[in-house]
Amino acid sequence: MAGDRSISFRNVSKSFVARGERFTALDDVSMDCPPGSFTALIGPSGCGKSTLLRLALGLDQPDRGDIRIGRLAPREATASGDTGVAFQDPALLPWRNVEANIALPLDVIGKPRSAFRDRIAELIDLVGLKGFEKSLPGELSGGMRQRASIARALVTRPGILFLDEPFGALDQILRRQMNIELQRIWADSKATTLLVTHGIDEAVFLADRVVVMQSRPGRIATVIDVPFARPRPKELFTSPAFHALNDVVTTALHGA
Secondary structure (H helix, E strand, O other), X not given: XXXXXXXXXXXXXXXXXXXXXXXXXXXXXXXXXXXXXXXXXXXXXXXXXXXXXHHHOOOOOOOEEEEEEOOEOHHHHHHXXXXXXXXXXXXXXXXXXXXXXXXXXXXXXXXXXXXXXHHHHHHHHHOOOOOOOOOOHHHOOHHHHHHHHHXXXXXXXXXXXXXXXXXOOOOHHHHHHHHHHHHHHHHHHOOEEEEEOOXXXXXXXXXXXXXXXXXXXXXXXEEEEOOOOOOOOHHHHHOHHHHHHHHHHHHHHHOO
């Protein structure tokens, strides 16, 4: 990636055929995520948020437009190990312990696990799983499985991190705790991060800016900058300024 950790979407459009009819998931979407930034993508169901993420990962191809991960095409960036991803479903392999699950991307891209032994131990400590290195996924709580998933996304030291509703299956209390933890982990990794979420407070707490999408077809409705200084304390969740910005995002969503 030659040191370029930006994400760029230029005039991206994507359509699908369902039940014999073609519908447009994304229409002429352009967006930049600067190096080291944290961008949250939010919008109503069906607005194309996850489609945009899949395109950025090279899991699908746009009908029109261009996507660059640094200077690379999405599939090239993914193959290089310079992108990490965590989804709502941690998708841990049930027969692998925590260490082995975190090491999975190394196996996929053909890097020796032995060379990353210290990195894996560092990540286990970073995400708060020290002492659970040999535990299988079935022995972990939902929050712990998601922590392992995030550690796996970071094992190759990616410059780019994609997060697709990583805490969507957690209850509100645990989700808020994980937001606080993710902020700390992100600050340590310094990865350019794109988060897809339905959670307004999650987007406002974590991101430098919130990109609001509209549906039918999926387009960017507005971009809202988040002014809060980092690190953001848990007390921010209850502050008047936080709730005021949540209201701004909510109003933008209702118009989307």
